Amino acid sequence: MSSEKITVDWRELMPAIVVFVLAVTFLLWAQIYEGRERLVPTLVAWLTIGLATLDILSCSGTRFGQFMGKVLSGAASTDTDKVPKLGGVLRRQVIAVVWMSGFVALVAVVGFLPVIPIYVLLFMRLQGGKPWRQSVIAAVATSLFVWVAFELLLRYNVYGGLLFEG
Amino acid sequence: MLDTFLTGIQLLFTLEGIFFLSIGVIVGLIFGAIPGLGGTTALALLIPLTFGLEPYQAITMVGGVMGSAEFGGSVSAILINTPGIAPNAATCFDGYPLAQQGKAGMAIGASATASSLGGLIGVFILIAVIPIAKEIVLLFGPPEFFMLAMLGLSAIALSTGAAFLRGLISAGLGLMLAFVGYNAISGGVRFTLGSEYLWDGIALVPALTGLFAISEMINLSVKGGTVAKEAGAVRITRVFDGVKAVFQNYPILLRGSAIGAFIGAIPGVGGTVASFLAYSATVQVSKDPDSFGKGNIQGVIAPESANNAKDGGALIPTLAFGIPGSAEMAVFLGVLILHGLEPGPLLLIEHEGVIFSLILALAASCVLASLIGLCVARWLTLITLVDVHVLVPAVVSVALVGVYALHSNFGDVVLALVFGVLGYVMMRFNYPRITLVIAFVLGELAERSFHQSLAMADDDWTVFFTRGVSLALFVFVIACFIVPAIRFITRRHRMQTTT
16 A cells, blocks of 8 residues: 555646536537537547546545656646745736726726826826826827827727717 | 849939838838838738839838838837737747847847848849749649748757646647637538627637737836946847848848748748748757747847748739739739739749849838838847836837728737737746747648648648658658757767766
């Protein structure tokens, strides 16, 4: 009997489980379509389920999992080293996404042109701690660029928001 | 033919000709660099302006736009990881890492040179192939399209770097995303969650903007600092290092251009597939495939040369048969018809002079755009030194307005945000985005041509192996898997014998 302690890297395991669930959902979803329509999606879903299973096993911390990790996953892809690891930066990650989601949500309501200067100004002041003068200049410059390039020169009707466009 | 060629040169190199060419080039560069716009939008907006112009003037201006938009798009791809137009997405893979290493000037120099030379090679191929264009285009049916898509997908295995398993999983996700919307088999819609917005499938430009630009902006917000990790390393001398690198890597330039012109000539495939195939082919034959995605200059040269060369190829079916191979060519067709030039075999006989004006304008615009690019690269590279807290809100604002402007649909903005978060999560958890994008771009083509092939052959799957071109492409697919494996085994054997 081996007394090997099995350690599970939950942070790595979670996305693998999410992918597995997504692939299974996709597989079930594909079955509502008829023959030819579901043929290729079903095939792709099965392949992804198989791959996600291997991924889950490679995160499991067992001897087999470690072997799979060495053979199939490797240490880092081309993208990984650009992103800081989870932990201390989680708060910053959430804040970054909230800033962008907030921007899009506000645009949905009142449109791009009123929101852009506010977003640029607040982001630079609150997130970047930039001086007022620099923040105002950047906010005005960005808004002016969008207005001149899209509204004035290209004659695009930049989105005006639910409030003004109905 | 020589007389017509000389007439074309005379028309182009007049004060008027250079003026209209310059307008086209500048408009193309600006539209190309702003995410979501691109050459097609520029052409569509220029149509009314060409009403009062002579045909050759209009064609010169249009040629200027077509030859420069791709290079414009590569600049934003390199500097801020935001592909100006979809085909520039392949340039992000190595262009942006180079910018992060303080070599943005080198990447822009390589992109400018590869774009102009690729464009010129594409034009030469166009001139050479026009007499036999029909035969070439007719060689491609559904089985060949399917094998072409397989060739692109086979590159996935090599584009994953060390994260092989998660690269394949990303590809699976990319294929699933490609199945959303109308399907060519029954005409019904699939996987749309009841949303009308998804009937046309997941829009490529918002998805790419999200995966590259928005996700990178999230990443920069988290990290802080500047794009260039080594701020002191951004020097103007790097621009000419990039120019030099293109000549040093001339086989990659030639291969990329040939792939671009070839793919461009096939209606319905387009520049995105061309640049990805050129990138994949370069990774496949490279002696150091692991260096791709980390700032290998060859990863900029291949897609950019293909991207510009495809215009020459795309003009073959457009001019010879009136079949536009892409949205850009469809708009261009409109310009031709507007000026009384009916596309088809007769066009080449009756309006030879105008056609040569176009060909020369296309060639000249590629060179002019690159020269402008090289001149302004010094200032462009400074973007990589701007504090991210200034850069992020500006890029997010312009990128999302550009995404909206494409179809005037707010759903595209939401989609870009969703893909932005997805892209960041993928970066964080080591799922390569490259493979997702390749699979997403090629998935629809692969499925459609697969079913079309079986339908035309009464479900006989041997149809993929009984046609010459299809079989040849299949051999290439197999080679894609075998050659790197053999190389790996040989390298390992060599290492073992030396130790």
